[in-house]
Amino acid sequence: MLGSLPTRLADRSRLANQNTLVGNNGPVxxxxxxxxxxxxxxxxxxxxxIASQNDLPLLVYQAIDERYPWASLRHHNMLLDGAVDLHHGxxxxxxxxxxxxxxxGNREPVMNYFAGEASCIITDLLPLPPWSEWVKGxxxxxxxxxxxxxxxxxxxxx
Numbered sequence: 001m002l003g004s005l006p007t008r009l010a011d012r013s014r015l016a017n018q019n020t021l022v023g024n025n026g027p028v029x030x031x032x033x034x035x036x037x038x039x040x041x042x043x044x045x046x047x048x049x050i051a052s053q054n055d056l057p058l059l060v061y062q063a064i065d066e067r068y069p070w071a072s073l074r075h076h077n078m079l080l081d082g083a084v085d086l087h088h089g090x091x092x093x094x095x096x097x098x099x100x101x102x103x104x105g106n107r108e109p110v111m112n113y114f115a116g117e118a119s120c121i122i123t124d125l126l127p128l129p130p131w132s133e134w135v136k137g138x139x140x141x142x143x144x145x146x147x148x149x150x151x152x153x154x155x156x157x158x
Contacts, residue, residue, distance in 0.1 A: 001120070004053060005046060012042050022050060023119045027057040031111065035124040036062065036082030038089030043124040048095075056119050060090050063110065065102035 001020050002010050022028070030047035038044060044060065051058040064079050083099050090097035100110050114121060 009042055009046050022054045026117045026119045027059045029114045029118040029121045030060045031121055031123040032062045033124055036086050043122050047122045050120055060095055060097045063100045
């Protein structure tokens with residue numbers, strides 16, 4: 001999977017598990033947590049390339065949740081401003097973008113669902129808790145790939 005990427009992206013990417021194959025016919029999901037832009041975004045570039053090479057749909061996903069240390073109104077205003085820009089940028093590029101704002105009564109485990117359905121999940125690397133634990137948690141919900149039952153599909157990080 002990473003071997004088919006341009007060097008500038010392959011050098012910035014790593015697998016979260018041992019799977020080197022794209023999993024099934026589900027979408028390639030690009031889960032953005034901190035790189036809320038369409039230009040100069042390696043995670044989005046990797047997702048676009050993998051989706052194109054495998055003739056799969058691409059879904060750009062962003063979630064906002066207040067349950068992390070140092071959550072603040074200022075930070076969430078920045079995330080929402082970024083979401084508007086990301087929406088317009090994805091729309092201009094013909095990409096499907098979904099924003100989930102978690103709140104009391106609306107805390108579905110969306111990434112767990114994607115982990116079971118997506119062909120591949122790409123995420124921007126944010127190696128800090130709780131985000132790093134959330135990425136590892138998705139591995140628990142991956143299912144064996146129909147293309148290779150011996151391996152589990154999960155995501156590269158860019």
